[in-house]
Structure formats: structure tokens, C-alpha cells
Amino acid sequence: MTEPFDPHATANAALERVLASQWQGEPALVLRSPPGAGKTGVAQRVALQSASMLEQRCMVVTQTNEQAFDLTRRLAANSAGIPIHLFAKRSLELPANVALLANLVLVHDVAGLPRHPSITIGNAAKWSWIQTSDPCFDVQIVDEAFQLPDYRFQLISNLAPRHVLIGDPGQIDPFVNCEIERWRCDPAGPQVSCPAALIERHPSVLQLDLPVSRRLNADTVSLVQPAFYPDMPFRAMSQDRSLHFQVAGIMPFDAALDAVAAGSSIVMVELPAQITGEADGELAQELVTSITRLLGRSAWMHDDGASEWITPDKIGVVCAHVSQVNAVRERLGAGLADVFVETANRFQGIERPFMFVHHPLSGRADATAFHLDAGRLCVMLSRHRIGCWIFGRQGISHQLMQFAPVGDRSLGIDDDPEYRGWRAHLTLMAALARAGRVYPAVFGLPPSTANQLTG
């Protein structure tokens, strides 16, 4: 008889393996994590163990200043009172809740780096401008490592002899803003994410996976895992999340709201087919109206034992383009100012109980690699803890069939990101259609048939 799945025990066992690898002195560990599995929490624990128990000088690499601030806040709360060093340029403005931390030590140059067991946090760009060629640390932890291209990692990797690369392989690949044909056939090329390149050069590097998502619920995992992580099984930790309404629904969008209340954590809301290009004011307005409707029905949520009213700060909107973000922000008004609206790139590492998604292919006449990107869609569909509504124009599946990937493969590279993204989009649309999770945004709009949705 198989043992019942115990998510807490499974997550703890995985974390223990990660911590133990540091006692074993592994030169490098690549830790792959599904969305919401507590990557940053793992980085925090590895850093604390390193400084306080292994007596090492530990450097932590983040991708942005915001991530560095977040980690600084978390690490500064350590019970041992270990000082946390923040390696940053002098002109950087610190948020008040970072600047006022009692055990924060600001470091601006190599001379100020600690020479004793310690934790120092900085973003990758700042680390790459450090004025030394000597290793200044014993271990280097890279958070969100799958967003760091290998050429940027190379510039900082000799700062420590040992490495812990933590990240989500399903998210958006590193952004490289130039022609990369020269390295396309190199699986360890400078444009590749640093964990992938490291494994390609040194296949014997220790690789571990986190097996449990703390953020995503079981319903979302059942959609996201097969579409985006087919080779990386994981389960949901929580079985205890729900949405409830005090006011019954009568408006067109209410059916989509009620579907989430009934347990469908991801649903699609369709607007009439139209080629709108990048900016779609009508869709942006529909998103805002729907958010207003969610709040207007006196909604409350149950999240891991706690019940709360739903307020704007519990809602996020994610779009593919900055112009779409602006279109939504412009329509939110003062009452909804706390709704967090951002692009998928900037939403990485952020979560909200409820998410509204502007489908990347909505209103387009084409389907480019950017809009088909599996990582982008994966980020969009994995930010919510309870419910996610995807908004898009009708005809997305038809669009996908019209713009099937051309199969532009590179010699020696097994992966075809465009095909992978196209496949993930189709898998998602088919899953939503099969489960009857597609709702019209307006009265009288004939819903897309299952055949239309599955292409």
C-alpha cells in the first residue's frame, strides 16, 4: 500500500537534503524549484546555516535590488542576531524598512567586505563591478538563478569556490538584447541560463528538485505541472483555500467568479474576437470592471486556516507588455490603487491571492516567440494562491493553429522553446475547454466551442 502523501514531510526532506549538501562540501548545487516552493526561504536557510554553523563567508546574489531588499529583510530577522551586509552603490535609495534594520551593514566596495563568517547580499550587476579578482567568499548563493545568463554568472562565479544556484526552470529565460546566432548551437553558450550552462559543462554537479509548491493549490498544479513542468513532478501543499461571496452573482462576469468559488482555480474569460494589437483598451476596462465586481460582491477568502475579506491589495494583474500594464493602471482609479499591476517579467517572485491575466496572444494577428514563450505564460498562471482569471479575445486557438512554430531547430540543441511554448498554450486551452472553464465576458457572446478552443 502506498503511503499517503504528506506534503510537509516531503518538503522538509527536500530542504534537509539541500542543507546536508553544504556539509558534504559539494562544489555546486543546482536546486530546481516549481513556482511558490519557497526558493527564497531555502536561500535564506542555506545562508544562515553557512554563516552561523559552517562558519563560512557567504555571498548571496539576487537579480534585482528589490529582491536584495526582500532577502535582507528576511535574513535580518534571524534569531542569532547575525549582521547582514548589503553590497550596494552609495547612491542607492534604501526602503525605510531596510534602512532602519538594526543589524544591517552597508558595504560599498571590496575593502568593506567582511573577512569573517558572514552573509553579504548584492545584485548580480553590482557584484560584477567589484574591483578584485580574488575569491572573497566561501560560498555563493544565486537566487532566481535561471534568470541569470551564463555570461553574467561567469563574471561573479570566481568570487567563491562553491555555488548554490536556486531557481525555477519554468519561468522566463534570461533576456539577452542582441543577436545570438553565433552561440545558438552551444548548449552552454553565454546566453543560456547559468544553471543549464553549468550542468552542460559539468554534468556531475549535484541537482535537486523541490517537490512541493506552497503557493499553488492542487487544482492549479493539475493544470500547470503537465503544461509547463512535464519532467519535474510536484504537488501542492495546501488543500485549504477558497473564495466565498456574500452577494449572489447576476452579471455576465459573475459566472467566472462563481466558478473560482466552486473550486476551479484557473478560468478563462473571453471577449469578442478582434484584432487590437498590443494595446486593448476594452480588455483593460473589462479587467478593471471585473476586479470591481469581485470586490463589490463582498468576497472573502479562506487561506491556510485564515479567513479575510478581499481587498485590492490581495489582487494582481499581469500583462505581457508595459503598455498593457499602463492601460490597466490608468483605469484603476484611486479606490483600486493597491491592485498590483505588472508585466510577467517583473511579477516573477511575487504572488497574490487573486490574479487577473491579460492573455499574451489576445488581440494579436500573429503569434511570435515572445508571445508564445512558455515561461511567460507559466509566470502568469502561477502567481495566485486561490484564483486566476485569464482574459483574452476569442480565437486564440485559431491563432495558435495558424502560427504553428516553424521548427527552427539548432544543431545539438534538443530544446525548441517556441514549440514548447506553443504546445503549452494549446495544452492549457484544451484543458480549460475540457473542464468547461471558459466564460463569456458579455451577455449574448456565443462561447467558443471545445473544438475552437483546442484548435
Next chain:
Amino acid sequence: MGDLVHVVARLRALQRGQAVPVVSQRQLVIQPHARILTLLAMAGEDTSVHAAALGRFGEAPQINVVADPRQRDDQYGLLRWLLPQFEDYYATCRAAGTFPQIWVASAGALGHLDTLADRLRFTDEPDIQRLGTLWTYAGERSPVAGQQALISATAALRAHYATGQQEAEDEHLGALLTWIAPPAGRDIFAAVAAAEGQPMGVKTDPRFDRNALQPAIEDFHAARNSGQLESVLDFHRTRIRQLLEGVLRPVYAGTQRAIALLSDARWHDNPGLEALARQEADEFERFMAGRDEGHFLPYRDKPKAGAMKIVAREHAVTNVDAGMLRHDRAAREKGVVNGSVLRAQVASVVEERARPRLFEYYLELTSHQDSLHLRAGDIMWTLDDPKLSLRVNDVERRGPFTWIMATVDTGKNAAKRMVNGVTLDLGPKAPDWGGIGNELGQMKSRLLIEPWTHSETMPTATPAIRPMPANILAMVEGLT
């Protein structure tokens, strides 16, 4: 959305039956001494050169054809004919402090030259290697934004004109030229179809190969193998040459025609190109100095070289974009359409005294644009005088207008004098070509010691001296 401009231009071209200009300023530097190089490869022998035509703008080509490029001596003979011409050309450019420019017909021809350059560098003959090295300059530069060393005629024309056909179809130089100057009184599609009958790439037509070229080559080999007189062999060589010249000359002439069209006075000067020309000359000198010092040009980059090259390319993209937004009117207007340029009117200028003799200036701007790529915290620079930089504090849509609230970072004196209603174009910071050198210098010193992560040897594990506590999880949790 920037593509929308191009889509509209294509529709217009389709409607008119003729290509339409999409810019008014020249988009590339045309070197008066540029060399036009047309190569033909043999079918199935991608890195061969069966025939070559070389010449300057406005001049007839010098042509060299080998009977069969699979014969190594013959092939090397043709390449040895090309070597001194490029050696001299490069030396002249270097002495003049400028850069060489090679024009080819299409992206396919460009790729052929790039591949050939790599291949020739790894042959056994030093002089053939040298030709590969010289061509490598053009090949390595070709993917870099703003490069002026290796120009594909189709790409250059497409930067100036939009046709009414698919973009991929524009890669046929003959078809593209037909769209630009269609024959009078003839249906454009019939004219383009006729133009497409003439091969314009690196390869010859398979039917031509089967029916004409292959029999001619077979006859040549038969004559040679049967010990025929040199005069008979010459007859066969001449026959092959005449066949290939019929393919080669139209490609060469098409490339000449492209340069002529783009040299026309209708294209206004583009000040943005001056920086690109300087940059190209610097890159050329650096490349040649590297060869003088004996630095090896590898086939595949090691991680360090790859990192340096990709950083240089990223900088080039940023600089070219920033330069074009400043100096190229079409690029500017496309930026306005796609939201990367903010075109806004000054609604108010507020002066606030921060402390004695220190003032802060806040601008309120309004724009009709609804596709702006702006966020709080972004820094934008005026694209024209006066020079100002603004830090965006807030972006808000009110009715049909986007309102932008910003603090003046640099140019406070100019802000002080600014009057309401003036229109500003704002975008990225001015190009900083010197910045590439600074970053590459830092990378060089950072990478003095090769990290094991990017070498071939992985160190062994070095376990901690102390044993791991049994309750490690609880102990670490206790620290959080």
C-alpha cells in the same frame, strides 16, 4: 506597434504596385571605396567558390571562375586571386584610418561569406588562412547592431523601402529591385515573377545545374582524364565560365544597382551614422592590431570570449537605438508609435526650494500616446536640445491624455526657463560608445582567474570538518 508603420507602408506599396520609401534619411554609411563581392557556390558544396566577381561601385567586375571547385588546387587558385585584392584594400583602409566595406547581394550571400571565412581560417595553407582571417572581420561584425563592414544589398534596401510582398520574398534582390523600380505598363506581380526567374543567391538554379552546368563539368573531367590537350581543356573551362558568368553578372549588377539607389541625393544625411562610422573604424583597427599581435581567432568561443562578445553586442544595440532615436526621423516616429519615445507637452513647471540656493524642478507632462512604456522610477532624456533628464514619479491616464509627473535630474537651468505648452520628445540616454570599453576592461580584470564553473575541471567535494548535527533542520529553522 512600431511594426504597424511597416504594415501600413506595405499595404500602401501593394495598393500602388510599387515599393514606397519608409525613411527619408540614409540608414547606412556607404563607403565610396566599398567592394562588391559576388560569389557562387557549387550545389552540394556549401563552402566552395565556383565563381567570383569583385569590383568597386560603378565599375565592371573582375571575374574568376574555376571549372570545378572540388579540385583543391583550382579552388585555392581562385582564392589566391582574391587574397591580394582584399589584403590591399584592407591595408589602404587601415592607412586612411577608415574601415573596409563589402557589399553582397543578400542575407544568404552574407551567410556564405561568413561560413567561408570560418572554414578558410582552418585550412593548411597560410595564404588561404589569411583570406579567411580578413573575411572574418566582416563576418564577425555582421551580426552586431550598427555595423557597416558587411552589407547585404537586400537588407540595406529594406531599411529604406517597403514592398507589397512578404518580407522573406524581399530577400530576392531582383524581385526587390523590381518593386522599387517596376517596368512601366506591366503588372507588378508579373514583373516580379519574371525577376524571380533569375537566381540572385549563392547557388545556381537546379535545372540549370542539371541541364547545363553539370554536363559541362563532366565534359571537362572527361577531357582531362583522357589526357586531352590544354587547348581542349581551355575550351571546356571557357564553356563553364560563360555559363556561370550568366548567373554571376546579374547578381553583381543588382548589387551595384542597390548601391546606386541608396547613394541617391533623395536620401538626406543622417547624423546618427557618423558615430557608427567612427565605431566601425575603431573596431577595424582593433581587429587588425589583434592580427598583428598574433591573437588566434577561434572557431568556437571559450566562455570568456563569448561573454565579452555578447556584452559588446548588447551595448551596440543600446547605442544604435539611442543614436537613431536622436538623429533619424523615421526611427523617432516609430518610437512615438510604439511608446519607446514619449512625446509630451509641458503642462506645468514647479520650482521648489530644497534648501538655500538649491532648487528642485518638477514637470507635469501630457501626452496623447496610449502605448507608453513608462514606469515610475524610469529616467528619460530629451532627444533634442535643451538637454534634460527626468525621473518619472507617476504615470496616470486622465481621459484621452496620459499625465506624467517627473522630477528634473539634470538640466535644471533649462527646466527653469521652460514654458508651458512646449513639446518634448524623451527617450533613452545618448549613446555612450566609450562605455563598452569600460565594461570590457572590467570584465577582463574580473576574468583574470578563470572560474572552475567555466573551465573543464570540476573540483572535488570538500566535506566540513565537523559532522552535520542530526537535527539540522530544526537547528536551521531556529535561526530564521
